Amino acid sequence: MKVRHLLTLLDLTPGDLIGLLDRADRLKAQHRSGGSHRPLTGKTLGLLFEKASTRTRVSFEAAMNQLGGSGLTLSAADLQLKRGETVADTARVLSRYLDALVIRTFGHDHLEAWAAAATIPVVNGLTDLHHPCQVLGDLMTIRERFGALKGLKLAYIGDGNNVAHSLIEGAAKTGIEIHLACPKGYGPNPRIVEASRIVAKQTGAQIETMEEPRKAARDADILYTDVWVSMGQEKEAKSRLKKFKPYQINDKLLSVARPSAVVMHCLPAHRGMEITAEVLDGKQSIVWDQAGNRLHIQKAILEWLLIS
Numbered sequence: 182m183k184v185r186h187l188l189t190l191l192d193l194t195p196g197d198l199i200g201l202l203d204r205a206d207r208l209k210a211q212h213r214s215g216g217s218h219r220p221l222t223g224k225t226l227g228l229l230f231e232k233a234s235t236r237t238r239v240s241f242e243a244a245m246n247q248l249g250g251s252g253l254t255l256s257a258a259d260l261q262l263k264r265g266e267t268v269a270d271t272a273r274v275l276s277r278y279l280d281a282l283v284i285r286t287f288g289h290d291h292l293e294a295w296a297a298a299a300t301i302p303v304v305n306g307l308t309d310l311h312h313p314c315q316v317l318g319d320l321m322t323i324r325e326r327f328g329a330l331k332g333l334k335l336a337y338i339g340d341g342n343n344v345a346h347s348l349i350e351g352a353a354k355t356g357i358e359i360h361l362a363c364p365k366g367y368g369p370n371p372r373i374v375e376a377s378r379i380v381a382k383q384t385g386a387q388i389e390t391m392e393e394p395r396k397a398a399r400d401a402d403i404l405y406t407d408v409w410v411s412m413g414q415e416k417e418a419k420s421r422l423k424k425f426k427p428y429q430i431n432d433k434l435l436s437v438a439r440p441s442a443v444v445m446h447c448l449p450a451h452r453g454m455e456i457t458a459e460v461l462d463g464k465q466s467i468v469w470d471q472a473g474n475r476l477h478i479q480k481a482i483l484e485w486l487l488i489s
């Protein structure tokens with residue numbers, strides 16, 4: 182049987198995607214009612230993070246524990262990987278001990294190499310190109326707030342990075358209209374935009390890229406941003422901070438969105454840079470629900486990978 186991996190959102194059929202959101206809603210309700218649900222008893226999830234993480238690592242580990250299984254944090258520095266054992270050999274061996282593996286790494290091709298050799302599901306916990314678990318949680322949060330996804334207008338302001346790419350794919354799959362305003366030279370990967378536009382034709386989604394933040398934000402239902410300097414780009418910090426300055430989500434930009442608009446950020450946030458403290462902590466921000474929902478969507482992902 183072919184192993185199921187979750188490397189990008191384009192891997193999911195629209196039916197799989199909506200199924201995950203529906204399941205996450207039910208798991209959230211069950212969690213709130215205090216009910217116990219332990220279908221993953223005896224199973225072990227490996228967590229290999231080559232970049233820092235608060236939300237993804239902790240919520241996956243908590244999700245696994247709450248579903249009856251256990252999470253095992255692996256440190257690349259303590260594995261034989263650091264002494265030259267190949268990714269393929271490591272993936273084959275770990276597949277005999279673990280039931281699934283969440284990996285956060287730099288190059289997306291590195292994650293693909295893990296998935297190619299592993300005989301257990303591999304989940305993308307963020308690469309330089311994609312962040313699918315984040316955006317599944319985001320779609321859950323948006324649907325929770327608006328009751329539907331199709332036809333909503335999401336304005337992404339800032340770097341055309343991993344989070345933006347997964348948002349483009351998620352929007353394409355669900356019929357969201359996404360407008361991305363990014364500084365010149367920092368737009369999303371054209372191959373991802375092109376592939377997503379093909380999917381968008383079937384769902385009625387729209388994907389527009391531009392440089393003007395106010396144009397993207399006009400009449401938006403959702404304003405979304407991410408950090409200006411992602412992990413691994415620290416050396417570019419000075420020039421990025423300069424170029425991204427006009428791309429801050431602040432009260433002025435929020436005022437051109439719909440009065441009912443919500444503000445989202447995958448976090449961690451830098452108040453005073455990509456978003457002001459007033460907006461992040463203001464009444465239109467749903468960032469804490471957004472972070473909280475990572476737990477529930479990842480439970481749904483784990484069930485989907487391990488028992489369906």
Ligand code: CP
Pocket residue numbers: 233234235236237238307315447448449
């Ligand atoms: N949003 C997100 O993935 O956060 P972490 O880097 O803390 O996992």
Ligand code: NVA
Pocket residue numbers: 307342343344407408410411412447448449
């Ligand atoms: N774009 C950010 C997302 C962190 C969750 C980064 O890659 O650092």
